[in-house]
Amino acid sequence: MTSAVLAMPEVLDPMYWLGEGGMFASALLPGVILIVFVETGLFFPFLPGDTLLFTAGLLAAQPGAPASVWTLGGCAAASAIAGGQLGYLIGRRAGPALFRRDDARFLKKRYLASSHGFFERHGRKTIVIGHFVGVVRTFTPVIAGASGMRYPVFLAFDVIGALGWGVGLTLVGYHLGTVPLVHAHLELIVLVIAVLSALPVLLSVTRAVLLRRRPVTVD
Template sequence: MPALLDPMFWLGQDGPFGAAVLIGVVVIIFIETGLLFPFLPGDTLLFTAGVIAAQAAPAVDIWTLTPCAAAAAFLGGQCAYLIGRRLGPALFKKSDARFFKQRYLTSSHEFFVKYGAKTLVIGQFIGVVRTFAPVVAGISGMPYRTLVIFSALGSAAWGVGLPLVGYFLGNIPFVEQHVELIVLAIACLSTIPVIISAARTLLSRGRLGDVSN
């Protein structure tokens, strides 16, 4: 696993936040969710932090970790939404722009009208989605009140749920002895929805191309 994606690189005894696990979790979660940087170990970081909290004389208390992680995810989502609201009009100003065409803005708005709430809650558990969904919500003009409600739900479920899973499994001998393997499995599982979505998109484009020909 690349160093940046390895939670123990950040939270291990010799890591940058080895002596300040709570600060490390909050900083990394906020950067991943709020500053458009999806290449950080959000899911595995929270699980590993929960495992650390389950150890004797832990570096972080689980009842402090969970609300702080949820708050960091929520605030990150607000930051990403504001970035989208700020940059969206400028990016889509020209109707004939090469990459940011206004029809993309229209389609993203229609998507968030139909599926925005579900995306903000369920997408919190999918790395790339939780990073960019609030940005696209801001670009497409999702009402801020709607964003706050469902972003709070998704952030609470993710920020509290994953550390608790790690915490309650942390004292199981198999988990203690195979943390790296379990972390790798979680990282792989979190990418499956993205791979499936990309495959469906490619298949649908292929079918459209066949019909047009």
């Protein structure tokens, strides 16, 4: 395995796989759209939306990128808006029952509580600011719907936040990707981002496994 990698160092280059003609080139844009929608609309707060958009922007700055930065950013924003509408609808329909239910695998009471506290402190601004805060991004639309926020108000603020997050973060990655030093170390940077993105999932799984193995004490 090691000798094969040394003989073909290009396999470590993300553009080898994701660039024009790469095996997974056609999967980059659909992958961004799907992950952003699932994170913002389907209660999966541990998905790496921020790092995904930043990395997509980095890749868009490289020669042979499969999609432009504007296509990636625009589709990410549209997907975040669609996910937000679904979250709002769920909150509107389910309402306070969401806060009374037992913990599910992904819909944790503590996530709802922290997002609700954020919402109480910042009000309507939360719809915009929340897009830039991991767990809050996932649950703010639900809380907005459950709290009875008028839909036109939610939609307006959600569109602003989604555009700022989806397009803005992708552009940040893109402009950094044009820096020669970043371009020269793209493989290492993407590897570090991938590891950091996987850490929350690994920690969550490890915690769940340890809790299951913990012996039940009887008073």
